Amino acid sequence: MKIVIIGGVAGGASAAARARRLSEDSEIVVIERGEAPSFANCGLPYYVGGEIQSRDKLLVAPIERLHGRYRLDVRVRSEVTKIDRANKTVDVRDLRDGTTYQESYDKLIVSTGAAPFRPDLDGIDHPRVMELRDLKDADAMHTAAVGQSGKAVVVGAGFIGIEVAENLVRRGWDVTVVELGDQILPPWDKEMVNGLHDHLRGHGVTLQLNDSADRFQDRDGGVTVHLKSGGSIDASFVVLAIGVRPESRLAADAGIECGPRGGIVTNAQMQTNDPDVYAVGDVAQVTDVVTGLPTQIPLAGPANRQGRIAADHIFGRASTFRGTQGTAVVGVFDRTAAMTGQSEKLLKRAGTSYQKIYVHPTDHAGYYPGAQGMTLKLLFDPDSGLILGAQAVGGAGVDKRIDVIATAIQAGWTVEDLEEVELCYAPQYGHAKDPVNMAGFVASGVVRGDQPVVHVESIADAMPVEEFRIDVRTPGEFAKGHLPDAVNVPLEELRDRLDEIPRDRFVIAYCQVGLRGYMASRILMQRGYDVKNLSGGYKTWIQHHGEQVPVA
Amino acid sequence: MKIVIIGGVAGGASAAARARRLSEDSEIVVIERGEAPSFANCGLPYYVGGEIQSRDKLLVAPIERLHGRYRLDVRVRSEVTKIDRANKTVDVRDLRDGTTYQESYDKLIVSTGAAPFRPDLDGIDHPRVMELRDLKDADAMHTAAVGQSGKAVVVGAGFIGIEVAENLVRRGWDVTVVELGDQILPPWDKEMVNGLHDHLRGHGVTLQLNDSADRFQDRDGGVTVHLKSGGSIDASFVVLAIGVRPESRLAADAGIECGPRGGIVTNAQMQTNDPDVYAVGDVAQVTDVVTGLPTQIPLAGPANRQGRIAADHIFGRASTFRGTQGTAVVGVFDRTAAMTGQSEKLLKRAGTSYQKIYVHPTDHAGYYPGAQGMTLKLLFDPDSGLILGAQAVGGAGVDKRIDVIATAIQAGWTVEDLEEVELCYAPQYGHAKDPVNMAGFVASGVVRGDQPVVHVESIADAMPVEEFRIDVRTPGEFAKGHLPDAVNVPLEELRDRLDEIPRDRFVIAYCQVGLRGYMASRILMQRGYDVKNLSGGYKTWIQHHGEQVPVA
């Protein structure tokens, strides 16, 4: 058996390593365009920022190890320029001397990844309009960033853009992030990351949202970025981070089927429409675990696992890729944003019916020092309670809760299952009712009809307010800010002041985070009121409004 | 509806709060022997140690809040002395004045918890032979420990004993922990906690394993602890922490069925054999999620959820308790031990067939600074791969992995499901192949027959060694210590030195953690050798032998 693998990093190297473990006798050829296989793409921003000091650390499995341990025939600085499926060969160009040769295969694995998107803008080819995908990019950015300072512009506020911005700040740069959308981290829902906007600003990052780079102009070796909004920024260098596109041209040219967004269409064994050709990693189109629809999610975990599965299938193991659910995490200075499954915006766009809840727990018991807050959002089917997605933003423990819910999603669980999950508890690690249980309690209450909820978006900003709003927090909390037109009836007094609440109007109860509002709504429901709790309370209200909190 | 709840802390207060949310009209009476309801039992050791400074923080829901918000009739310093099921009443003694009265109920919830076990030993009633269950115990220990120093003895190395020991060290005490068994933290398997023994010693704790307190003797107000081994320790005070016993006497006296270990027998709605009487929390016997057999696991998470379920059932909600799986975590100075499901020793005792694997990953990518090591052990059915249990010990990220596996156990997953779980990955949070995936890969390899493993226990210490042992690490690693009679053939050289490996002997391959040993075994298997990998490698070997590593 002779296997040729195009691309020797996350998906490709994993496939190669697994193939060798399964078969000592195979010939395994890895063809990699770059100078090194198997490097840590995900570490590149932190190398630029100095958190990772030694460049060698980025070489996860150096070529010598791939030769020595795995007996892989790894050819770096070599590019596949053509796939000939009829003859089962690929054309390879040695980038060091420009020579080309053919290599035959029995099975071909395409793991060419995805390239940073470079739109056709004036001046985009300026040498200081950089991108960050591989070692050479990292070297260039390192050279540009270290030991100097001034202004840098990052175009795009996805996770790579945000990581680069943070790391340039760490090197002393004055960074502006230009983003077309009205929020950073587009996969997350806006209200979840609104609070991170100020957090970034607090660390010195200038956010230029709802704007984009229109053209780039040389200025004494640096770059002037002209913005769509009309302004411009003089920068020493620019980093383009506005998403990636599958490097599928090679495959498409060979008649391998690609999806509408360019990803190579694969089955659950990572085979393409040619059963001898597999595609794995960022270049592949896969199935979304939640929707069952085609998707492309360029992340390292799926790439690694897909590579392993392709090798498994070649050697008769019954592995199946279950699809990708978009579990992702990103550090934003000392905060963390994580998510799994569908976002609300995707559900909305697809017209899927969904319900959602917010909770604002701490990572561990409040009575133990050092507890850090987070906001956890759970999206689910309003009838069955099937979990559709979750997002969390905050300090410690965010990744843990999303990991548990990611597991629950893959298990096909409902929110009622989350009520019963039995997680680690000691005061420095969690809660007797873990945030995951708590989200399960709240969502299950909504599904069962015990906790009707209303959401910030559905509360009109217009005055006069139609429904009756009661704020069940303390007068002190109320005084610091509240919903327009709200009446303050602290929870403790509610039962004795029912006569102040009109029976002929729809009532919205709310508190700071949702718990007291829920209790108030339970009291009122049982007294015959038409009442709903504002999910997530005033905190979610603030998070939704971001910078534009209406003054109460 | 009138509900009487005996015991107003984890299970009882949760039941009461939930009952109120479900029913405004019920009369809910909570009878609590202690001075305060709803306190943080789990925080007591950290209050003694000063990590939690304010005693008020321990009062999670002060009585005023339970009155004000929940309209609960909470009666503290009141003890139920009798349950009369025929008349549906309980006898209550007011501990402040000794008066007694009867209280009727429609539904009774017994949440009396579990009391520290006090064996019948000479001198055990000495006032300085303390225990730690409630606020008054914590106050007494605080008084004894703060602002003084000297010698203290903790009897019992369960999680409460270890937490108390750590917190007394924090206060400057010279602490000896006396433990009957040959390891601390009895729920964990020994090799998993062996490394913590030295860790505790490194923090100044004296461990007196395989020993027990035989009798206690007054010595100028302090206590001399006479040990079974013959020695004795003069201590200022002693803390008894040798387990707890369900406080089920009251219920048993009323004809409520209890199990062999004293727990009140309950169904999945937390009902006892009297459908109007529920039992929740530490006093209840429940079903083990993994074995389906009766069990008693005194932990706060299950107590809280069971209380909620009892209230749900009273008010017609279809909640069901799925059983307890013993998910637990404990901090040991700056290390963490966590577990879920069955331990190996329990599986062995029950005669259940099982297989196991060890991995030694880091919490996050090794190329990103600050990665901390852990050992993760996975127990599973050798044929189906069904997950039976998991344990992890190490630094950061231990609780996260056990939480994911706990979820997987409740989902009825196999180790092959763990291969595919999609978890958060960025270099400071995890791995592209998370430790959970990795454990899944290894275990699945074992189930599929791709990775036959052998375990340290089955390798005889006797010489000469029967099988052929190859150590595939580097000569440098080998020189620092290796298995008796092992031959060093570095992995990279193995394919070229096959003639040094006898074909007629069973071969054990091993490395430092298991990965290279596995790769060596793959090479040898495919060349026709009868070979197994030593799971967990030399590191697991060391962990098994603890202090008595045989010299190579």
Ligand SMILES: Cc1cc2nc3c(=O)[nH]c(=O)nc-3n(C[C@H](O)[C@H](O)[C@H](O)COP(=O)(O)OP(=O)(O)OC[C@H]3O[C@@H](n4cnc5c(N)ncnc54)[C@H](O)[C@@H]3O)c2cc1C
């Ligand atoms: C800066 C950065 C940070 C990231 N951070 C994270 C993170 O925190 N978490 C996460 O999950 N993911 C992260 N990712 C994404 C992750 O690195 C990718 O999802 C993953 O590497 C995809 O693996 P792959 O094998 O598909 O592609 P790659 O790892 O990109 O490998 C593809 C390789 O194929 C080679 N190649 C392409 N065409 C050819 C050809 N014709 N001939 C020969 N070779 C070719 C390329 O040179 C490239 O080296 C990050 C990516 C970047 C760039």
Ligand SMILES: Cc1cc2nc3c(=O)[nH]c(=O)nc-3n(C[C@H](O)[C@H](O)[C@H](O)COP(=O)(O)OP(=O)(O)OC[C@H]3O[C@@H](n4cnc5c(N)ncnc54)[C@H](O)[C@@H]3O)c2cc1C
């Ligand atoms: C020091 C310590 C540390 C702990 N740490 C952890 C941890 O980190 N993680 C974890 O999960 N668990 C921990 N636990 C265990 C956890 O606290 C218990 O599992 C949990 O509190 C059990 O809840 P419960 O309602 O069954 O009993 P409890 O919370 O003990 O409440 C029972 C109450 O009933 C009262 N009572 C008993 N009999 C009567 C009567 N006849 N009349 C009136 N009142 C009565 C008692 O006074 C008591 O307050 C710890 C326990 C202790 C003591």
Ligand SMILES: CC(C)(COP(=O)(O)OP(=O)(O)OC[C@H]1O[C@@H](n2cnc3c(N)ncnc32)[C@H](O)[C@@H]1OP(=O)(O)O)[C@@H](O)C(=O)NCCC(=O)NCCS
């Ligand atoms: C304090 C105590 C009385 C609280 O009981 P509780 O009210 O059931 O628990 P919480 O305050 O966490 O609230 C949970 C409820 O609020 C709801 N809730 C929580 N956050 C919410 C939010 N943001 N929006 C809406 N509802 C929310 C949950 O759905 C749940 O209600 P439900 O059970 O009706 O579904 C009880 O847990 C206790 O006594 N704890 C201390 C003792 C103890 O546990 N000791 C051992 C550990 S140290």
Ligand SMILES: CC(C)(COP(=O)(O)OP(=O)(O)OC[C@H]1O[C@@H](n2cnc3c(N)ncnc32)[C@H](O)[C@@H]1OP(=O)(O)O)[C@@H](O)C(=O)NCCC(=O)NCCS
């Ligand atoms: C380095 C690289 C080549 C390794 O690939 P790999 O060998 O498949 O992965 P690992 O080294 O983690 O080893 C996993 C294998 O070892 C086995 N293993 C791991 N620990 C083990 C242990 N303690 N005992 C026995 N086996 C073990 C696993 O079962 C698995 O084998 P299997 O797939 O045959 O079941 C590849 O992951 C890579 O190139 N990574 C860097 C690029 C990258 O991922 N970039 C994006 C993220 S920054």
